[in-house]
Amino acid sequence: MQDPRQETMFGSIAIQLGFVTVSQVNECLEYQKQMQALGSPPKRVGDLLLEKGFISRQQAEQIFRHQGLRGGHTQIQSYKILARIGHGAMGSVFKALQVSMDRVVALKVLAPKYAQNTKFVERFFREARAVAKLNHPNIIQGIDVGESNGIHYFAMEFVDGPTVGQLLRRGGALDERRCVQVILQMARALEHAQKHGLVHRDVKPDNVMLTRSGQAKLCDLGLAKVQKGDSAHGTDHGVSMGTPNYISPEQARGDADVDIRSDIYSLGATFYHMSAGQVPFYSESAAVVIARHLNEPPKPPREINPLISEAVSRIVIRMMQKDRLKRYQTPSELALDLEAVLNPPVAPAIQPPPQSQDPNRASGVINRPSSSNLRARMARRRHLPRDY
Numbered sequence: 001m002q003d004p005r006q007e008t009m010f011g012s013i014a015i016q017l018g019f020v021t022v023s024q025v026n027e028c029l030e031y032q033k034q035m036q037a038l039g040s041p042p043k044r045v046g047d048l049l050l051e052k053g054f055i056s057r058q059q060a061e062q063i064f065r066h067q068g069l070r071g072g073h074t075q076i077q078s079y080k081i082l083a084r085i086g087h088g089a090m091g092s093v094f095k096a097l098q099v100s101m102d103r104v105v106a107l108k109v110l111a112p113k114y115a116q117n118t119k120f121v122e123r124f125f126r127e128a129r130a131v132a133k134l135n136h137p138n139i140i141q142g143i144d145v146g147e148s149n150g151i152h153y154f155a156m157e158f159v160d161g162p163t164v165g166q167l168l169r170r171g172g173a174l175d176e177r178r179c180v181q182v183i184l185q186m187a188r189a190l191e192h193a194q195k196h197g198l199v200h201r202d203v204k205p206d207n208v209m210l211t212r213s214g215q216a217k218l219c220d221l222g223l224a225k226v227q228k229g230d231s232a233h234g235t236d237h238g239v240s241m242g243t244p245n246y247i248s249p250e251q252a253r254g255d256a257d258v259d260i261r262s263d264i265y266s267l268g269a270t271f272y273h274m275s276a277g278q279v280p281f282y283s284e285s286a287a288v289v290i291a292r293h294l295n296e297p298p299k300p301p302r303e304i305n306p307l308i309s310e311a312v313s314r315i316v317i318r319m320m321q322k323d324r325l326k327r328y329q330t331p332s333e334l335a336l337d338l339e340a341v342l343n344p345p346v347a348p349a350i351q352p353p354p355q356s357q358d359p360n361r362a363s364g365v366i367n368r369p370s371s372s373n374l375r376a377r378m379a380r381r382r383h384l385p386r387d388y
Contacts, residue, residue, distance in 0.1 A: 006073050007032070007045045013066045014055060024054045068150025069115045077148040079107060079155070090114065090124070098143070098155060105143055106159070110152040121152055128154045130221040133196050138189035140209065140219040159217055164274060165206035173277030173305050176312060177342070182208065183271045184338040185216040190267065191331040193218075194260045201258065203266035204246040205273060244286040244293075245279045246270055249322050252290045261324040264334060268319025268327075275308050276301040280320065297322070311341050 011025035028048040035042040046064065049055045055063070067073055074081050079096045082104070086093035091111040098105050114120035131142035144155040164182065167174065186208060193200060200207075200221060207220045242251045248265035250258050272280045280299075281292035298320050302313035315337050321327045328334040 006067070009067055009070065010045050010063060011049075013063050013070075014049065014059075017059075017063065017066070019059045019063065020049060020054045024049070024052075028052070028054075065150035068148075070112050070150075073149065074109065074151065075149055076107070076109075076151055076153050079105075079153070081107070090120070095158065096155070104158045106140075106156045108154040108156065115150070115152055124152055124154065127221045130198055131156070133198065134192060136189055136192040137215065138185045138217055139192065140217050156219070157217075159209040159211055159219075161210040161212050163206050164208040164210065164216075164270070165204070167210075168205055168273060168277075171277075173307075174274045176275060176308060179271065179274045180312065180338055180341050181214075182210070182216045182274070183267060184335055184342070186218055186267055186270075187331040187335040187338060189216075189218040190260060190263050191335065193263075194331060199258055199260055200263050200266075201251065202242055203263050203270060204243045205270050208270070242266070244289040245273075245281070247290060247293055248324075249294050250324065252294050259324075260331065261327050261329065264319055264328050264331065265321075265324070267334075268316055271316050271319065272298065272301050275312060275316065276304040278304065294322075309341070311337075315341070 007029070011020075011029065014020045015022060015025060025045065028045050031048060032042045032045065043051075046055075046060050050057065050060055064073075068075075074094070076096075078099050080099055082095045082097060084092055085095050085106070089111075091109045091114070094107040094109065096105055096107040097103070110121065110124045114124075125145060128142055128145035131140065132145075135141070140159065141157040142154070143157065144153075146153060164174075173179075186203070190200070190203075198221070200218065202220065203218070207218060209217045209219050211217070242248070246266045246269040248258070248262040251262055251266075269280050279289075281289050281296065283289050283292070298317065300313045301316050302308045302310060315334075319327055319334065328337075
């Protein structure tokens with residue numbers, strides 16, 4: 001049987017739109033109860049209203065769409081919802097089956113409270129367009145986007161593992177080598193994004209997903225900005241965007257000219273959290289955290305976790321320089337240093353110093369005088385006759 005709340009909402013919307021009367025909806029609800037009492041599978045209110053001629057099919061579709069906009073159902077054409085796997089400010093993420101392709105996908109659905117706001121709908125579709133431009137093994141692949149039954153959805157590659165944020169919430173720092181491997185993959189992802197003129201603007205542990213095989217994938221490009229030709233959709237000057245614990249100083253100020261170096265800073269704050277086991281700046285007040293990102297240098301992570309190597313600590317601090325001219329200027333430059341940590345250059349083998357040659361030695365064999373020479377030398381020493 002359908003969820004009673006969904007059935008009630010469908011009838012309420014039909015009444016509000018003036019398509020039916022209260023008594024007509026109650027008649028259908030009463031019939032549902034009778035069918036249930038007889039052990040028959042009850043029909044939906046919408047189907048009953050159609051059968052009785054109270055509404056037309058076009059009106060039924062209009063009611064259903066209004067219901068979707070209000071969060072009254074999650075029925076999306078061509079997809080079968082399997083489970084809800086996440087929830088955020090902008091909406092929910094479901095594990096779903098794409099029926100036409102018989103494959104499991106992650107289905108992001110815009111929250112009902114934003115579905116009727118054109119600004120949020122545009123931001124939602126902008127993320128889909130940003131992902132569609134990218135094709136990289138370390139970036140979540142976009143599959144489909146659209147609107148169905150009043151629901152705005154975005155289908156993406158399904159990742160069968162946790163986010164880095166989920167691992168960190170279990171407590172403690174991650175193994176240094178594993179940290180470097182993940183951050184290197186994220187540098188490669190940002191390198192690809194930069195080639196397509198994209199700035200992520202919200203790099204953080206919760207936006208780094210891990211597959212069961214250990215591959216890292218960057219996700220959630222909802223705040224992504226196209227550096228060229230994005231004036232209509234970019235951030236207004238003075239408006240701060242991002243997540244406080246990982247926000248770059250220029251994003252905190254609301255600078256309009258945010259570029260890939262801002263993502264490098266946020267990735268550095270993520271690297272800091274992963275390796276040290278805590279965020280660079282902590283406070284219960286988001287405003288205080290942002291102020292510290294603007295004004296305070298972070299403590300070297302090696303001082304918090306002595307197991308961190310000096311090389312990694314230096315890389316993190318360089319990534320988090322307040323002045324972006326002092327940071328790594330490109331993800332490619334960062335990747336080179338990370339690769340050097342994973343695969344340090346092999347020092348040449350030390351050659352032993354050359355040994356002085358003994359004049360009486362040649363190829364390790366003592367040079368002995370010939371028997372005639374020896375006899376002559378002995379004769380001189382002992383005054384022996386020469387014909388001895």
